Amino acid sequence: MRWWELAGWVGALALLASRWRLNLLRSRLVYIAGSLGLLACAIAVGSWPLAAGCAVLVGIGLTKLWHLQVRREGHTFQVLEVGPQDEYLRYLLRIHGQDILAHQPGFVWDGAAGGRSAAIVQHGPETIGVLLIRSEPHEPSVAHLELDYVTPRYRNITPGRFLFFESGFLQARGFRYVVTPPGMQASNYYPRLGFRADGDHFVFELPSRS
DSSP: OOHHHHHHHHHHHHHHHTTSSOOHHHHHHHHHHHHHHHHHHHHHHTOHHHHHHHHHHHHHHHHHHHHHHHHHTTTTEEEEEEOTTOHHHHHHHHHTHHHHHHHSTTOOOOTTSTTEEEEEEEETTEEEEEEEEEEETTEEEEEEEEEEEEOGGGGGGOHHHIIIIISOTTGGGTOOEEEOOSSOTTOSHHHHHTOEEETTEEEEEOOOOO
């Protein structure tokens, strides 16, 4: 098999794979890789109409990737506070329950208990995350994360960076520090956001609001 035939097959399969239930970042990257493979094949065989079409696909993929970077910077996220026993919140915890337990085994939310707060993270009309917090009377400036969940489709866009750095949601409620649940060291998510390890959990000092 010639290299351009291989590039064409790989490109076609990559384009099909980009339609699977990947998260947005991976989907965009696979789409661009597939378009480039088909473009290389089209140029090698001298099919210029096909090459032009593939070049357009590459341009579309790069444009969508750029838009994804804009979302990554938090320009389209919004944090909305909801009641700790809100019906929609219970619905979200139910439909995402299996995925939540896969990342945080033993998770249980008691919204009726004292010191509980809840919020959902929106991207336009789509709910992409859930934030559940517990606060203690003896340390009112500390937000204990009961759950910091992001749906798989948006997981690599790190809306957590928007939540902890840009939204001001936690600071507006008097919190200065965020503490993760115990046993989260296996994840590199929190260190990438700037959390520091402290025993069996991570701690983060929230940036001051300007």
